[in-house]
Amino acid sequence: MHLVIISGATRPRGRSNTAKIIDAFQKGYKEGGNTVEVWYLSDRKQWAGAAAAFAEQENILIALPLYVENIPGSLLEFLSCLSPKKEAGTRLAFLIQGGFPEGSQSRCCERYLETLPGQLGCEYGGTLIKGDMFGLGMTDEKSRKKMLEPFVEMGRYFADHGIFDKEKAYSFAAPEYMPKSQVRLFRLIGHFVQRIFMGRLAKQMGCKEALDAKPYEC
Amino acid sequence: MKLLVVNTLSEQNEAARAAIRELKGMVSDCKVIHTYEMQLKPCVGCNACWLKTPGVCSIQDGYEEILKGYIEYDATVFLAGTALNFVDYRMKNVIDRILPLVTMYIHIVDGQCRHVPRYDRKYQFGLLYFGIADGDYLNQWMDRVALNMGGSSLGAFPIHQAKEVLSCIL
Incomplete structure (x- = not known):
């Protein structure tokens, strides 16, 4: 079966955690001879192609980072431009990845996504949620592979079941x-660990201020 | 009371104009920022506002004035269009760009991670929406948005009910 994956991430593909997850997911999905095409909305030149794929295909997955309790604004802009399908038979599923580890962080977004396919003339194919993905792009290859393996497995699952x-x-x-x-444990050592970890990241990015600076304090 | 109104609808929108008139009549100090013509860009997830220039967004497109407003004013009311039963992308882009108000640091509240607020403020955010949307869902969403910022929601109401959004704080 053919699957269209639309990435709603705003970061360019090379720096996108969502893109890394899509790569792992499609690896599992393709194992049985299935095919996948992926469109990245961070590249506006791909919007027309993604819209055409949405119109033509019937098996679609939208992968996205959680942005302030819902889908990113740019993904919402893209979806608002689509013409709802007039013929039944298209299934639309979602994959949300977030930085915080708790699944409950994405439930507000999930509630919206449960209703979204109906607005676009599609059936709902379920929502896969995974948190704790902030460090995916920063970790070493071995750890990244370990973090991504569950998505390979879910790709296989989605190929078998067609829904989440x-x-x-x-x-x-x-x-x-x-x-x-x-x-x-977090209350014991979290404060110190995150100061060290985030301090290192900030240094790498050339930060010269305290991370809790208040530039607009009245 | 000092009120910030962030109007993401067109300045010519009659419903927005009426709501702004009504809100202005209810408070002593009201500042209105019209964003429709500003063409605010979406958040690009660069993390600069957390890790490179803490508290300052890397996109220089006028959003800084809104960020300063959140801090300076007692409450903020957003005026938004709707799409797909939710707020439209212009409003979502405005909300997605709110992250400089919190730091990268995390604390745990009620079993969930939260970013530590950057400023010692209790933000109050309300939403007036123009068009068809799921009001119950928008209320839940605004609750969560405010919670993430360490603040509280004034609720989400259809735009013709402008008075309601300030009813619990006036």
């Missing part, structure tokens, strides 16, 4: 909330 079953997707998104043991 709610129960399966719920367990994939775990933890729903931060476990108490991790909360305790």
